[in-house]
Amino acid sequence: MTTPLPKKSVRGSSSGVAIMAVFDLLGRKWNMRIMWELNSSYLSFRGLQERCDGMSPSVLNTRIKQLTEAELVFTTSEGYKLTELGLSLMNTLDPLREWAAEWEEKVAK
Amino acid sequence: MTTPLPKKSVRGSSSGVAIMAVFDLLGRKWNMRIMWELNSSYLSFRGLQERCDGMSPSVLNTRIKQLTEAELVFTTSEGYKLTELGLSLMNTLDPLREWAAEWEEKVAK
DNA sequence: AAAGTATGCTACGTATTTCGTAGCGGACTA
DNA sequence: TAGTCCGCTACGAAATACGTAGCATACTTT
Numbered sequence: 001m002t003t004p005l006p007k008k009s010v011r012g013s014s015s016g017v018a019i020m021a022v023f024d025l026l027g028r029k030w031n032m033r034i035m036w037e038l039n040s041s042y043l044s045f046r047g048l049q050e051r052c053d054g055m056s057p058s059v060l061n062t063r064i065k066q067l068t069e070a071e072l073v074f075t076t077s078e079g080y081k082l083t084e085l086g087l088s089l090m091n092t093l094d095p096l097r098e099w100a101a102e103w104e105e106k107v108a109k
Numbered sequence: 110m111t112t113p114l115p116k117k118s119v120r121g122s123s124s125g126v127a128i129m130a131v132f133d134l135l136g137r138k139w140n141m142r143i144m145w146e147l148n149s150s151y152l153s154f155r156g157l158q159e160r161c162d163g164m165s166p167s168v169l170n171t172r173i174k175q176l177t178e179a180e181l182v183f184t185t186s187e188g189y190k191l192t193e194l195g196l197s198l199m200n201t202l203d204p205l206r207e208w209a210a211e212w213e214e215k216v217a218k
Numbered sequence: 219a220a221a222g223t224a225t226g227c228t229a230c231g232t233a234t235t236t237c238g239t240a241g242c243g244g245a246c247t248a
Numbered sequence: 249t250a251g252t253c254c255g256c257t258a259c260g261a262a263a264t265a266c267g268t269a270g271c272a273t274a275c276t277t278t
Contacts (some may be wrong), residue, residue: 016206016209016210017213018206018209018210018212018213019145019205019206019209020142021209021213022205022208022209022212023141023142023145026135026136026141027135027136027137027138027139027140027141027142028136028138028264029136029137029235029264029265030136030265031136032132032135032136033129033132033136036128036132044225044226045225045226045227046224046225046226054267055265055266056265056266056267056268057226057227057228057267057268058227058228058229058230058265058266058267059264059265059266060227061226061227061228062265070212070216071215071216085211085212085215085216088208088211089208089212092204092205092207092208093205095201095204096128096131096201096202097125097127097128098201099131099197099198099201100125100127100128100130100131101125101127102194102197103127103131103179103194103198104126104127104130106180106194107179107180107194137235138235138236139236153254153255154254154255154256155253155254155255163238164236164237165236165237165238165239166238166239166255166256166257167236167237167238167256167257167258167259168235168236168237169256170255170256170257171236
């Protein structure tokens, strides 16, 4: 028979519930991308859509709501922008750009 | 009528195709989490499953394949481990832990 | 004022992804 | 030889993402 596996494990030794929440948020299609695009400039709904390979507006809308609720993004009359928290997140994520370059070089997608 | 929006936009000013590939990879449920867990210790298939809240083995399997193909994870007789590339990715992602703590504090999930 | 255009956003049917469970074939053990 | 563990797969169901049409609002243009 299959080993049942406990439904919810008590969080492992790699403690920190917070980071799990971040994984839930960022580990969702488009969220990182949206923030990445907003990091270089504020954008309108449709502008954001264009930058994100024409992602469907329905999904974009729910993503914006999520990111707004998470206080990473906010709306202005000029368009969507990153909050301070959002900006600081993108800063911590910044080294990823360099890593990506090395990775591409070695793995050659 | 709806504005058609070009199907595939020529990558925006925020250049870098590599980072987009990273977003595709990491912006998928479980991938970050799996690597996170493997960063603290190598794990067997079922061990990994337990750590990841009992995620379904079918998904775990496809994830492992993806990460292996991306050369971030490899298999040993002792279990799954991160490659050098995988380790360096987790290093660049490390500041995220601290950011997550601040974020949680301010937003209070 | 009427018509055109652009905006943010929603509805809704379809396609893709993820989930949950059962269970197979192999290895190792009693 | 039967029991138990393992990595992994099959497959139907649920959740998520997609694509398109189009509404309501606002601002321009004629």
